[in-house]
Amino acid sequence: MTDWTAHTARAQTWFESLRDRICAEFEAIEREAGSDAAFRYTPWTREEEGNPDPGGGTQGLMKGKVFEKVGVNVSTVRGNFSPDFAGQVNGASADNPGFTATGISLVAHMANPHVPAVHMNTRFLTTGKAWFGGGADLNPPIPYAEDTEDFHARFRAACAAHNPTYFERFKKWADDYFFIPHRGVHRGVGGIFYDHLECEDDAAFERNFHFTRDVGEAFLDVFPRLVRRRMESAFTPEEKLTQLEWRGRYAEFNLVYDRGTLFGLKTGGNIDAILMSLPPEAVWS
Numbered sequence: 001m002t003d004w005t006a007h008t009a010r011a012q013t014w015f016e017s018l019r020d021r022i023c024a025e026f027e028a029i030e031r032e033a034g035s036d037a038a039f040r041y042t043p044w045t046r047e048e049e050g051n052p053d054p055g056g057g058t059q060g061l062m063k064g065k066v067f068e069k070v071g072v073n074v075s076t077v078r079g080n081f082s083p084d085f086a087g088q089v090n091g092a093s094a095d096n097p098g099f100t101a102t103g104i105s106l107v108a109h110m111a112n113p114h115v116p117a118v119h120m121n122t123r124f125l126t127t128g129k130a131w132f133g134g135g136a137d138l139n140p141p142i143p144y145a146e147d148t149e150d151f152h153a154r155f156r157a158a159c160a161a162h163n164p165t166y167f168e169r170f171k172k173w174a175d176d177y178f179f180i181p182h183r184g185v186h187r188g189v190g191g192i193f194y195d196h197l198e199c200e201d202d203a204a205f206e207r208n209f210h211f212t213r214d215v216g217e218a219f220l221d222v223f224p225r226l227v228r229r230r231m232e233s234a235f236t237p238e239e240k241l242t243q244l245e246w247r248g249r250y251a252e253f254n255l256v257y258d259r260g261t262l263f264g265l266k267t268g269g270n271i272d273a274i275l276m277s278l279p280p281e282a283v284w285s
Contacts, residue, residue, distance in 0.1 A: 004100065004130050005125075006017060007124070007126075008100050008126065011102050011103075011124040011209065012090030012123075013106040013157070014213060014216075015216075017058065017063070018216045019269065022219075023039045025096070025224050026067055026224075029227055030062075030065060030066055031065070032106075033064075033104070033231065035065035035066065035262060036050060037064030037065065039061065039062075040061050040062070043057070043121075044057060046271040049082070054079045055075070055079075055100075055284050056079060056270075057074055057273060058074055059073050059270065059276060063113060065228065066111060067108055067109075068264050068280055069115075071107055071273070071276030072105075072283075073102070075103065075270075077102075077267060078099065080098055085266045087265075089127060091126075091127035091128035091129030091131075098127065099267075101123060101263075102123065103123030103134075104216070105121040105123075105275060106119065106219075108223075109247065109279045110227070112231055113239045114230040114233040114235055115230040116140035116226060116230075117138075117279075118137070119137040119139065121134050121260065122135075122215055124212070131196045131197050132194075132208045132211070133194055133195035134193075134194060135170065135173075135193035136187060136219050136223075137189075137192075138172050138189050138226075139188030139191065141242050141248060142239060142242060142243070142245040143154065144230075147229070148189045150222060151191060151223075152190070152191070154221060155167065155191060155192050155222075156195075158215055158217070159211075161212070161214060161226055162211045168194035170259055173189045173194060173195075174188050178190065178193070180237050181257075187249065189252050192215070197211070197212075209253075216255075240283075244282055247283075250279060250282075251278050254277050257280075258277075261274060
């Protein structure tokens with residue numbers, strides 16, 4: 001069995017550096033809007049009985065003029081899944097419950113309803129197997145075709161550099177995953193979602209790590225452009241209400257269906273960091 005310790009450390013370093021660059025860019029946008037808002041970082045330590053080194057992470061949270069609430073979290077945890085959960089995870093079982101997981105997770109809820117909300121995460125996990133997963137999806141309360149196309153085009157380019165089938169496969173995966181069955185609607189206008197890009201050996205790790213880094217770079221390139229495009233747009237009370245109602249749908253998905261939320265809760269993650277994806281305000285009319 002491959003020892004993935006060094007690989008996990010490399011992925012962790014990348015995720016943390018991406019966090020730093022994203023947060024710096026978001027703070028720069030706040031400065032452009034005349035705001036001095038900044039990220040507040042709160043470290044946390046995971047607890048697991050009998051585990052002297054369970055890992056932890058850092059929650060980054062900013063509430064500003066443009067970003068009403070944005071969380072950018074990084075974590076690296078290790079230990080054993082509970083017996084009932086282990087069988088639900090790729091490569092794990094009740095007899096082999098050990099795991100490591102490192103990643104970055106981001107959700108931004110915007111003050112202006114014309115600016116799209118967004119979600120992004122990338123991660124590297126090891127059990128009896130090792131794999132990358134991640135993606136990004138755009139969640140505009142008031143969709144603009146131009147924004148949707150630019151978002152998809154940037155991720156299409158990132159995917160095309162690695163595999164000609166990736167974009168259509170991962171776009172469909174996002175469309176299927178980010179669907180709210182009880183509402184019969186999608187959470188947003190999609191993006192890409194991928195999981196279980198397995199690393200059978202070092203070559204596969206390098207290949208999948210390269211792709212995952214390019215997903216992060218694509219997000220950092222395209223989303224700030226969309227924010228700057230819309231952040232000074234005037235909006236009406238009716239448009240703000242549309243945003244707040246849409247946020248209710250977002251909250252429903254994350255609390256009922258989101259696998260990342262479940263993974264965090266089942267592995268002893270920090271509750272505030274797990275639930276940072278929830279909007280600061282929402283309504284159910």
